[in-house]
Amino acid sequence: MRDVAIIGIGMTDFGEMWNDSLRDLFVKASLEAMDDAGVDHIDGLVAGCMSPGLFAGQEHIGSLMADYLGQAPIPGVRVESACASGGMALRTGIAYVASGMHNVVLCGGVEKMTDVSGAQATYALATAADQDYEAFHGVTFPGLYAMMATAHMHKYGTKREDLAQVAVKNHDNGLLNPHAQYRMKITVEQVINSVKVADPLNILDCSPITDGAAAVIICPLEMAKKMKKKPVVKISASTHATDTIALHQRDDITWLKSTAEAAAKAYKMAGVKPEQIDFAEVHDCFTIAEICVLEAMGIVKKGEGGKATREGLTARDGKFPVNPSGGLKSKGHPVGATGIAQIHEIVTQLRGEAGRRQLKRARRALAQNMGGSGGSAVVHILEVL
Amino acid sequence: MRDVAIIGIGMTDFGEMWNDSLRDLFVKASLEAMDDAGVDHIDGLVAGCMSPGLFAGQEHIGSLMADYLGQAPIPGVRVESACASGGMALRTGIAYVASGMHNVVLCGGVEKMTDVSGAQATYALATAADQDYEAFHGVTFPGLYAMMATAHMHKYGTKREDLAQVAVKNHDNGLLNPHAQYRMKITVEQVINSVKVADPLNILDCSPITDGAAAVIICPLEMAKKMKKKPVVKISASTHATDTIALHQRDDITWLKSTAEAAAKAYKMAGVKPEQIDFAEVHDCFTIAEICVLEAMGIVKKGEGGKATREGLTARDGKFPVNPSGGLKSKGHPVGATGIAQIHEIVTQLRGEAGRRQLKRARRALAQNMGGSGGSAVVHILEVL
Structure with missing residues (x-):
């Protein structure tokens, strides 16, 4: 099994991109990544996209993107794991390179999400939940995460303010990210007084509906070392785990089993402990999600995610910065793109190219990308050589 | 890169499966494959499915199936390449095994296609075409393949009867397949007089709308040899290629470039010539497709696919049997399942378990699975050791 490295990154601005279609967005991010890597040909393409059928009436994304990128007849495939589709695209690409089937x-x-109505977008997103047992009965994602939040508050004494602090902290970071959809400072009071979505979650606890794309170029580590254009970023671990996609089937709805499983495997694969990771990009689709993720990844003990956030552990100048990019909350959440955008931020930080939001310690970082309410989780650990 | 073998196969009946949901179908086929392989645990799962969002309101298929198969938290992902999603699932699984990331x-x-109306199914299928330049203007798949047929007839003198003969031959085969959706003999006259869909294609030139699932279990070849439960089927080649998904962008709409590219690479990878292949399962979504595929795979010369069919080359007792299973035409075409069902038939034949439809020579065979009007093609070559 060959080691794999990242040699190029690119992404579009995230937001309501009225002038760019699904294919435009993907091609823009891809061309930037190819330019950054210094390659004009790729051997294969993996596109992560959650629901182009429901959002844009277009499947067959792998071939479409290979063609519009001027790279047909290369193999081009789409992978889907709901909101973890981006992370899965990277993991699948790694399998192709690690196996020797492809090099670059x-x-x-x-994801192009704003061409449909809000109701249609909510329906499309709900297809990541269990259609027969959740969506069919009218539960959508804010409702599912609201149940997780309520249980967490009840079980561990997590405060409403702790949830809000996740959003406040991520907006503080996103303010410094030129690609972010919502570059504005918010306060705990604003989050708590914003319009109710599903109690206890308000609109400022929720990540937005977003258009956007991101891309990375990977190749065998040995090949990357020879290119030496920019600092080489090695992929030390790539793991994936699943859980029931329906909440009612879980022993404990505050515990993200798939994330716990994927993270534990990733630490083992990379040969590191959680405390050896400098920072992380995690899946804060709702404020409660980031709190649960911190616990499942073993960064804090069970039940202490809210307290840790309140005490500043995850702030940009904290001991373990989380979501320096602004996270899904501020940067935006074009679902299929999110997992790759996380990698984009990590590589930018590891190379020391993050400008005003550059972290002091940035040698090794973790990306956690999640599908649905945790039905799937993909974890990557990256380090700069 | 490790060699990979197939150690288990399973499939549901194909047809209108009113009593089985999307997940029921997948789990049924999977349990049969696991039983056939003699394994009660798998390390990973790849599900090929074209458009569960549009057909069943359900994405996040990889996790859902891993869970309902009782295998969570194993990694479970969905891949999509329109009607080539099944073939892509196998190819992606091969990458995972070949790389060493997983063993079994x-x-x-x-695909569960019959829970929506015919119009909705036609819309869902059209998302495999170019939404902006084809589907948006009202062209659906029968229309696209009708244009290919018209061009082929004009350019090469292919006869209406030649197209019909593909359907007649595949129904002759499907009659002997207990899993097939339409087990009935048809005649050239019946095809030519059946109701018009898109001139020159009639209803009996088209593969049907179908529910169904198929599954195979793969593992490293060396592991398969040690298990020795049944004859070991080695995967000698696995290739994939893309083309423009829109017909108007092609130099020649009678030439399936992605199939030609994938087949040429597959012969090279397996170290064989086309004449060393005993038989094939190919993507006859419309009668004209099988004719064009024969040419692109180099089985016959350009333009001679119709003539070869008429002369019996591809019949069950011909020199190069094609679609002994009944093909998409008679067996049915649950789009995401088709690529794996082709592999199911080939393994059944290679093991000598095909009963009344058993071919005389069945040592090495090829599967060709295609997305859209040829925007993607996946080719596998299998041989029994």
């Missing part, structure tokens, strides 16, 4: 592979993610 | 992987395909 583009792993991209894209 | 289940590659399945599924």
Whole structure:
């Protein structure tokens, strides 16, 4: 099994991109990544996209993107794991490179979500939940995460303010990210007084509906070392785990089993302990999600995610910065693109190219990308050589 | 890169499966494959499915199936390449095994198409075409393949009867397949007089709308040899290629470039010539497709696919049997399952378990699975050791 490295990154601005179609977004991010890597040909392409059928009436994304990128007849495939589709695209690309089937592979993610109505978008997103037992009965994602939040508050004494602090902290970071959808400072009071979505979650606890794409170029580590254009970023671990996609089937709805499983495997694969990770990009689709993720990844003990956030552990100048990019909350959440955008931020930080939001310690970092309410989780650990 | 073998196969009946949901179908085929392989645990799962969002309101298929198969938290992902999603699931699983990331992987395909109206199904299928330049203007798949047929007839003198003969031959085969959706003999006259869909294609030139699933279990070849439960089927080649998904962008709409590219690479990878292949399962979504595929795979010369069919080359007792299973035409075409069902038939034949439809020579065979009007093509070559 060959070691794999990242040699190029690219992403579009995230937001309501009225002038760019699904294919435009993917191609823009991909061309930037190819330019950054200094390659004009790729051997294969993996596109992460959650529901282009429901959002844009277009499946067959792998071939479409290979063609519009001027790279057909290269193999081009789409992978889907709901909101973890981006992370899965990278993991699948790694399998292609590690196996020796391909050398230079583009792993991209894209979603064009604003061309449909809000109701249609909510329906499309709810297809990541269990259609027969959740969506059919009218539960959508804010409702599912609201139940997780309520249980967490009840079980561990997590405060409403702790949830709000996740959003406040991520907006503080996103303010410094030129690609972010919502570059504005918010306060705990604003979050708590914003319009109710599903109690206890308000609109400022929720990540937005977003258009956007991101792409990375990977190749065998040995090949990357020879290219030496920019600092080489090695992929030390790539793991994936699943859980029931329906909440009612879980022993404990505050515990993200798939994330716990994927993270534990990733630490083992990379040969590191959680305390050896400098920072992380995690899946804060709702404020409660980031709190549960911190616990499942073993960064804090069970039940202490809210307290840790309140005490500043995860702030940009804290001991373990989380979501320096602004996270899904501020940067935006084009679902299929999110997992790759996380990698984009990590590589930017590891190379020391993050400008005003550059972290002091940035040698090794973790990306956690999640599908649905935790039905799937993909974890990557990256380090700069 | 490790060699990979197939150690288990399973499939549901194909047809209108009113009593089985999307997940029921997948799990049924998967349990049969696991039983056939003699394994009660798998390390990973790849599900090929074209558009569960549009057909069943359900994405996040990889996790859902891993869970309902009782295998969570194993990694479970969905891949999509339109009607080539099944073939892509196998190819992706091969990458996972070949790389060493996993040992025993289940590659399945599924589609539940009959729970929506005919119009909705036609819309869902059209998302495999170019939404902006084809589907948006009202062209659906029968129309696209009708244009290919018209061009082929004009350019090469292919006769209406030649197209019909593909359907007649595949129904002759499907009659002997207990899993097939339409087990009935038809005649050239019946095809030519059946109701018009898109001139020159009639209803009996088209594959049907179908529910169904199929699954195979793969593992490293060396591991398979040690298990020795049944004849070991080695995967000698696995290739994938893309083309423009829109017909108007092609130099020649009678030439399936992605199939030609994938087949040429597959012959090279397996170290064989086309004449060393005993038989094939190919993507006859419309009668003209099988004719074009024969040419692109180099089985016959350009333009001679119709003539070869008329002369019996591809019949069950011909020199190069094609679609002994009944093909998409008679067996049915649950789009995401088709690529895996082709593999199911080939393994059944290679093991000598095909009963009344058993071919005389069955040592090495090829599967060709295609997305859209040829925007993607996946080719596998299998041989029994």
